[in-house]
Amino acid sequence: MDEMRFEQKSLKDMEKGKDKLQKKIVRLSPDGVYIVIDTARNILYIKKDSSVLREALISCGSGNILEDPVGRRKWIFDTPRGTFFVTSKVKKPSWMKPDWAFIEEGETVPADPKKRIETGVLGDYALGFGDGYFIHGTLYTRLLGRNVTHGCIRVGDKDLEHLFHTASVGTVIFIF
Amino acid sequence: MFIKEISLIVVFYLCLSISWGERPTTYEQIQVLEAELSLARGRDCYLIVDIGAKRIYLKAKGVVLREWEIRKARKWGIPLSLEPVALKKKSALFPPKREKIKPHEAKSESGAFELEALEVTDMPKSFTLTLDRNISLYIRPHTEGLFSKITEIPHLVKWYVWCPLRTVFLSLKKDSFHALDLVLTSELDAQSLYWVLPEGTKIAIFSFENDTQ
Numbered sequence A: 001m002d003e004m005r006f007e008q009k010s011l012k013d014m015e016k017g018k019d020k021l022q023k024k025i026v027r028l029s030p031d032g033v034y035i036v037i038d039t040a041r042n043i044l045y046i047k048k049d050s051s052v053l054r055e056a057l058i059s060c061g062s063g064n065i066l067e068d069p070v071g072r073r074k075w076i077f078d079t080p081r082g083t084f085f086v087t088s089k090v091k092k093p094s095w096m097k098p099d100w101a102f103i104e105e106g107e108t109v110p111a112d113p114k115k116r117i118e119t120g121v122l123g124d125y126a127l128g129f130g131d132g133y134f135i136h137g138t139l140y141t142r143l144l145g146r147n148v149t150h151g152c153i154r155v156g157d158k159d160l161e162h163l164f165h166t167a168s169v170g171t172v173i174f175i176f
Numbered sequence B: 001m002f003i004k005e006i007s008l009i010v011v012f013y014l015c016l017s018i019s020w021g022e023r024p025t026t027y028e029q030i031q032v033l034e035a036e037l038s039l040a041r042g043r044d045c046y047l048i049v050d051i052g053a054k055r056i057y058l059k060a061k062g063v064v065l066r067e068w069e070i071r072k073a074r075k076w077g078i079p080l081s082l083e084p085v086a087l088k089k090k091s092a093l094f095p096p097k098r099e100k101i102k103p104h105e106a107k108s109e110s111g112a113f114e115l116e117a118l119e120v121t122d123m124p125k126s127f128t129l130t131l132d133r134n135i136s137l138y139i140r141p142h143t144e145g146l147f148s149k150i151t152e153i154p155h156l157v158k159w160y161v162w163c164p165l166r167t168v169f170l171s172l173k174k175d176s177f178h179a180l181d182l183v184l185t186s187e188l189d190a191q192s193l194y195w196v197l198p199e200g201t202k203i204a205i206f207s208f209e210n211d212t213q
Helices: A001-027 A100-102 A156-166 B002-018 B024-041 B148-152 B153-172 B187-196
Strands: A034-040 A043-048 A049-063 A065-068 A074-076 A084-086 A087-092 A094-096 A115-119 A125-128 A135-138 A146-149 A153-155 A172-175 B046-051 B056-062 B063-076 B086-089 B127-131 B135-141 B176-183 B202-206
Touching: A001 B024, A034 A074, A034 B063, A043 A156, A049 A156, A065 A100, A065 A135, A135 A156, A146 B024, A153 A156, A153 B024, A156 B202, B024 B086, B024 B176, B024 B202, B063 B153, B063 B187, B148 B153, B153 B176
Parallel strands: A034 A172, A049 A146, A135 A153, B046 B202, B135 B176
Antiparallel strands: A034 A043, A043 A049, A049 A153, A065 A074, A084 A172, A087 A125, A094 A115, A125 A135, B046 B056, B056 B063, B063 B176, B086 B127, B086 B202, B127 B135
16 A cells, blocks of 8 residues: 555656656747748748748758868858857848858959948848858849858848848747 | 577567557656757757657757658667667768859859759658667658559668668677668658758657657
8 A cells, every 4th residue: 555655656756757847848948939940941930939920931051062272261051050049130231241252253352351341232131140140131032942042041021121120139040 | 500590689679679669658758858858958959750659850949840740660679768869870872962163153144143052852862860879760751653662672671681680790799770760751751851960960769659749
């Protein structure tokens, strides 16, 4: 009889432990709105809990490789995967062209940083998520839905505007 | 004599394979949750293969990002531990190849860039995921018709020849071999699973009869 009571008690304890663990996992999931980016389907979802608030066609990384013919540098144009956060929000962003953009065009990398600035190519808004990666607009809207970028995420104008006003610095981004 | 021993080992593992799918005890359910919690604490995406639920879940921070239906599952070897394992290698007969950009050809005559894209449809439809602890996951899509029977031959060789041989080889080294043959609903499902799994991804396999999620 005592043995049975002991077993029932330990079973109850285990059930409690189970509930605690489940709650711990739930607590790790984001509060409020978060962004999910499916790089295979080129779709961005704005979600809250399990409901989709908005779905947008995007362009993600091409997966191509570029090698610097002079130096020994190499770039792989993948969109990074994992959990990220919106780290910055910029209106009317300018593109500070990195070295690979010049190398890809067969041009010399300029010494003057001013020569790297290009305006009007990133759309009206940009949301940074670390390491120089941004969610931004595009001039090539016909390529939305294809994997053609250098790692950034291109979004159409209307979806980008909605995203910019919905997400804040700190919003979680899941990329897979 | 040696053949008799090998046969006994193979029969033993085949019998053990049958006993994989049992209902999880409360203790095992706790182990499942502990495994998931350890994965959810990281910033990387992780995979949960739930044989009972016939589902594969891609998750991050406990959130389901994508799921795939398992149409058919077969198991080889002794039941697996619930501890997550890392994906060591993805292998396929025709693995996807990244394009190299040639700087002088990057711009077309019109001045617009023409980039060759590596997309989900370039991914293999049948492939092997080699995990730590001698675990192999054979992923393939469901197919129908005579042609599909022909394309199944390499897989049958793998399952009925390679698996027993690997089992015997590892048994002699006092180690064990585990394999799962997972048939997904469509070719695109298999390709998208290949796409979402960078090497190093942590994978937890729950092989109970009923679902654990």
